[in-house]
Amino acid sequence: MTTTTAAVLVPLLPFLGAVAGLLLGRRAPGFVRPLAVLPTLAAAGLAVLVAVRQGGGAGGGTAPLTAVTRLADTGSVPVDLALQVDGFAALVAVLVAVVACCVQIYSTGYLRDDPRYPSYAALVSLFTAAMLLVVYSDDLIVLLVGWEIMGICSYFLVGHYWETAAARSASLKAFLVTKLGDVPFLIGIFALAGDTGTFRISEIHTRLTSGTAGAPLDHPTLIALLLLAGVAGKSAQFPLHTWLPDAMAGPTPVSALIHAATMVAAGVYVVARLLPVFASSAAALAVLAAMAAVTMVGSALAALAQDDIKRVLAYSTVGQLGYMTGALAVDDRGAAVFHLITHGAFKALLFLGAGVVIHAAGSNSLAAMSRMSGLARRIPDAFWTMTVALLALAAIPPFAGFFSKEAVLGAAEHAATGHTSGVPEGVGWTVLLAGLLTALLTAGYAARLWLLAFRGQGEPVPDHGKQPVAMNVVLWVLFLPTAALGLAYGTLPDWFDGESLTPTLTTSVLGTGLALGGALVMYGAWRHSSASARRVPLGAVAAHPEAADAVSEAEAIATHEAAYGSIAGASDPADPGRLLLGPLHRHAAVGFHLDAVYSALFVRPVRAAARLVHFLDREVVETYVRGAGGAPRLLGAAVRRAQTGNVQTYLGALLAGSLVLAVAAVLVAAGA
Amino acid sequence: MSPAVHLAATGHGFLSPTGVEIAFLLVGIATFGAAIVTVTTKQLVHAALWLVVALGGLAVEYLLLTAEFIAWVQVLIYVGSVVVLLLFGLMLTKAPIGRSPDADSGNRPAALAVAVAAAGVLVWVVVDAFRTTWIELDKGVQGSTAVSGESLFRHWVLPFEALSVLLLAALVGAIVLSRKSGHDSGPGVGHESGPRAGHGKEMR
Amino acid sequence: MHLAYPAVLAVLLFCTGLYGVLARRNAILMLMSVELMLNAVNLNLVAFDVWLRDTLHAGQALTLFTIAIAAAEIGIGLAIVLLVYRNRGTSDVDRLRDLADPPSAGQDPMDDSMAAPTDNDADQARRARRQTA
Numbered sequence A: 001m002t003t004t005t006a007a008v009l010v011p012l013l014p015f016l017g018a019v020a021g022l023l024l025g026r027r028a029p030g031f032v033r034p035l036a037v038l039p040t041l042a043a044a045g046l047a048v049l050v051a052v053r054q055g056g057g058a059g060g061g062t063a064p065l066t067a068v069t070r071l072a073d074t075g076s077v078p079v080d081l082a083l084q085v086d087g088f089a090a091l092v093a094v095l096v097a098v099v100a101c102c103v104q105i106y107s108t109g110y111l112r113d114d115p116r117y118p119s120y121a122a123l124v125s126l127f128t129a130a131m132l133l134v135v136y137s138d139d140l141i142v143l144l145v146g147w148e149i150m151g152i153c154s155y156f157l158v159g160h161y162w163e164t165a166a167a168r169s170a171s172l173k174a175f176l177v178t179k180l181g182d183v184p185f186l187i188g189i190f191a192l193a194g195d196t197g198t199f200r201i202s203e204i205h206t207r208l209t210s211g212t213a214g215a216p217l218d219h220p221t222l223i224a225l226l227l228l229a230g231v232a233g234k235s236a237q238f239p240l241h242t243w244l245p246d247a248m249a250g251p252t253p254v255s256a257l258i259h260a261a262t263m264v265a266a267g268v269y270v271v272a273r274l275l276p277v278f279a280s281s282a283a284a285l286a287v288l289a290a291m292a293a294v295t296m297v298g299s300a301l302a303a304l305a306q307d308d309i310k311r312v313l314a315y316s317t318v319g320q321l322g323y324m325t326g327a328l329a330v331d332d333r334g335a336a337v338f339h340l341i342t343h344g345a346f347k348a349l350l351f352l353g354a355g356v357v358i359h360a361a362g363s364n365s366l367a368a369m370s371r372m373s374g375l376a377r378r379i380p381d382a383f384w385t386m387t388v389a390l391l392a393l394a395a396i397p398p399f400a401g402f403f404s405k406e407a408v409l410g411a412a413e414h415a416a417t418g419h420t421s422g423v424p425e426g427v428g429w430t431v432l433l434a435g436l437l438t439a440l441l442t443a444g445y446a447a448r449l450w451l452l453a454f455r456g457q458g459e460p461v462p463d464h465g466k467q468p469v470a471m472n473v474v475l476w477v478l479f480l481p482t483a484a485l486g487l488a489y490g491t492l493p494d495w496f497d498g499e500s501l502t503p504t505l506t507t508s509v510l511g512t513g514l515a516l517g518g519a520l521v522m523y524g525a526w527r528h529s530s531a532s533a534r535r536v537p538l539g540a541v542a543a544h545p546e547a548a549d550a551v552s553e554a555e556a557i558a559t560h561e562a563a564y565g566s567i568a569g570a571s572d573p574a575d576p577g578r579l580l581l582g583p584l585h586r587h588a589a590v591g592f593h594l595d596a597v598y599s600a601l602f603v604r605p606v607r608a609a610a611r612l613v614h615f616l617d618r619e620v621v622e623t624y625v626r627g628a629g630g631a632p633r634l635l636g637a638a639v640r641r642a643q644t645g646n647v648q649t650y651l652g653a654l655l656a657g658s659l660v661l662a663v664a665a666v667l668v669a670a671g672a
Numbered sequence B: 001m002s003p004a005v006h007l008a009a010t011g012h013g014f015l016s017p018t019g020v021e022i023a024f025l026l027v028g029i030a031t032f033g034a035a036i037v038t039v040t041t042k043q044l045v046h047a048a049l050w051l052v053v054a055l056g057g058l059a060v061e062y063l064l065l066t067a068e069f070i071a072w073v074q075v076l077i078y079v080g081s082v083v084v085l086l087l088f089g090l091m092l093t094k095a096p097i098g099r100s101p102d103a104d105s106g107n108r109p110a111a112l113a114v115a116v117a118a119a120g121v122l123v124w125v126v127v128d129a130f131r132t133t134w135i136e137l138d139k140g141v142q143g144s145t146a147v148s149g150e151s152l153f154r155h156w157v158l159p160f161e162a163l164s165v166l167l168l169a170a171l172v173g174a175i176v177l178s179r180k181s182g183h184d185s186g187p188g189v190g191h192e193s194g195p196r197a198g199h200g201k202e203m204r
Numbered sequence C: 001m002h003l004a005y006p007a008v009l010a011v012l013l014f015c016t017g018l019y020g021v022l023a024r025r026n027a028i029l030m031l032m033s034v035e036l037m038l039n040a041v042n043l044n045l046v047a048f049d050v051w052l053r054d055t056l057h058a059g060q061a062l063t064l065f066t067i068a069i070a071a072a073e074i075g076i077g078l079a080i081v082l083l084v085y086r087n088r089g090t091s092d093v094d095r096l097r098d099l100a101d102p103p104s105a106g107q108d109p110m111d112d113s114m115a116a117p118t119d120n121d122a123d124q125a126r127r128a129r130r131q132t133a
Helices: A003-024 A029-055 A089-111 A116-135 A140-162 A164-196 A200-208 A219-236 A244-249 A252-259 A262-273 A276-281 A282-305 A311-329 A334-362 A380-393 A401-414 A424-453 A468-491 A504-530 A533-537 A549-564 A576-580 A584-591 A596-640 A647-670 B002-010 B019-040 B045-063 B068-092 B108-129 B146-153 B157-178 B187-203 C004-022 C027-052 C060-086 C109-115 C117-130
Strands: A065-072 A079-085
Touching: A003 A029, A003 A065, A003 A116, A003 C060, A029 A089, A029 A116, A029 B157, A079 A089, A079 A116, A079 A140, A079 A200, A089 A116, A089 A262, A089 A334, A089 A468, A089 B002, A116 A140, A116 A252, A116 A262, A116 A334, A140 A164, A140 A219, A140 A244, A140 A252, A140 A262, A164 A200, A164 A219, A164 A244, A200 A276, A200 A424, A219 A276, A219 A282, A244 A252, A244 A311, A252 A262, A252 A311, A252 A334, A262 A276, A262 A311, A262 A334, A276 A282, A276 C117, A282 A311, A282 A380, A282 A424, A282 A576, A282 A584, A311 A334, A311 A424, A311 A468, A334 A380, A334 A401, A334 A468, A380 A401, A380 A468, A380 B187, A401 A424, A401 A468, A424 A504, A424 B146, A504 B187, A576 A584, A596 C109, A647 B108, B019 B045, B019 C004, B019 C027, B045 B068, B045 C004, B045 C027, B068 C027, B068 C060, B108 C004, B146 B157, B146 C060, B157 C060, C027 C060
Parallel strands: none
Antiparallel strands: A065 A079
């Protein structure tokens, strides 16, 4: 098998699996699980094969693998079914395939009793295929196809528990918000193709970096900002990030796959592929940096105030994506993709672990968990793996997150000190300072999550039975990269652009120190506030703790708002985040009122406009329609009245008419 | 209407109407009056009888116009047969004897308007057209039986024969229409027309 | 004699007949009015024939024909009236309203024209069925 064949098969296999799963799912339930797991597993194997054969692992980046089939000769800019596998694509594909595999295996246990499992598994496969297509594609239009398939799959998967109102609105919101970004993205692609004359990423890349004098793009800032809108929507960057926390209404494996490891990474990945376009506009980089900074800090603050364990992780995802965007803003895509890969690993692990925790605790509420003791003993696998993953999230050495985050901070520091050409120093400083502040906050909310979930005091957690082996195995599989991937910082530059990813001393010390400080402060606050946890009983627990994990999660999602009055926060005085954030807590819990702002700015005007249109349609347009129908009807009624059937009337009218005609004729003849 | 005739007659300087004219005028007035009564009376049989008067008056007018043969034919056919036929018709359709209040239908005003307007227009046109035209009645009889028969059988033989065929056809048609044919008088028809006839009587 | 006399008399008789045709309810009375109108025409024919001194006597011949045709007409007409009376139980012209659009409140006119055939239609349909059977 040539490398090209293998690379083509990587997205194709999950796609075929999805089609087969959708077709057979209902008739042959026995095939559903193999159809879900095996193609993804094979794709993962092939992705590793492609990476090994193609990647520059042995040293000095091999030339990217490209294969082209002309798809549509449009007459101006042709659309090609093009494939390009360079170091980035190979590694990201491995990440996607592996995480998708883990999620599929995990789902066999997690949704074991779910009646909609066949369609769920098929959609996850389809989603994986789409993401792999995005990763391998060299053509922007083909990339867009995968991009949009991901959007629709995300819509279906987030709405998996469509019986709950939260899931319904969340899926709709995810779809609409990402589409809001996709429209400018599409325009941006066309503008880019118009300027460069091609949809091929590799050709755009060559054209922009081959060093011909001046900017070959006519409108670099415009194109970059348009593309950025799509990226912000997909990668959940401020101000289009609001869909991601709500999307946690989907099943936990979906959150792990879509909203942690792959789909949100697509935006960052696309920017990384098209980084020369962004780099040719300082303004775009500045916007990117500002977006990253706001996203990082804001999401970290919001994560501190969330009560739903999955929403904490969701906001942390938004924040970590902010790191990646920041790395891209300082023109270091190596660091960005490095962080993307490590983050994909440990965030998937965190989400999958959270699924286990939610089932064990019977609740998704941290406030409820903080009133249970012994959760860690019930689920030791999840406890240990999640602990390490949280350490990685907080960037504590020597786990993966430390290295990738230091690479980002190092790149930012590099730019801040003016060593990166084409990047303004202010951009570097913005990213650096926001990154350091976020490091502190990240450690804080990671510590908060760990303390509340695993160090609760109170009633012991009831035994809900052992978790399925499939789920625990997956946790340990993901544990490996979480713990050790960072150590590959020495070899990874060969796969990327060759820039060093080695942590620098300054940022390492600063970042780790801040992280430790944040964790310690959180620990202190927790010691201070946990005493009150006993006094204020809180918590709603799923009604069917013995049922499958997915069932108890759906119940937890459905009951959270009813129990705590809000989908995000809980009025828990024992929450250390509340203590630390003070008056800010209230705002952070609702994501700094961004949803309310959107509601006021867009939802309500749109609703009003819709009402207006409805009114106009009903009262004005339909009046014309009714009039068009009514006038002939009236006329008909009038004419009908003349049709009395009385022959004498007809004759009278006839004679009267002929009389008038006769008079007229006589008058004309007489010349009057 | 008769004042209009007077005006028409006198307005153009006929200061010395001849005896024939006076007779024509008087009989004309009587004829017109009988016609008016015919179309306005509430008693159906009276209408037929007043029609006899009107048609007879017309026969006199024909005589005055020296068309003898036409006059006698008029008396024979109209007064003798047509009116009798009409009376039979009235009888067969069970027309009420005596005053029937619904002899005129609802569109009487419209009919009046149309008729009066038509009369006005036609009188105006006719008078305007023939105000200086005279009929020379003194130059021999125009319609004696001999003259009429001669012209009829000399010049109008073919139409006359065709007319006889037409009369035959009308005769056959009338018989076909009015007889109760065998298959029409079956039980199906009786069943069909029974309720409808009853319905019609009910409405009366 | 002045030609205007018979002409005006003919006009008046004709309009009287016109009024009768339009205003009378009974079909036989209508026929009488038609006779009046025909006679008015006859009067005109005779008067103009006399005035023109026609050697062919076309006016008088035509008058004779008209009288004959009127006799035929009255025969056929009465036969029709009798037939109508036998079928409908009435000879009132304004009750014979099969030509009318059947009244229907608030419905689509196209629908009821399809759905509610007139009596004639029904009769014909029934008759046709009986003939085929």
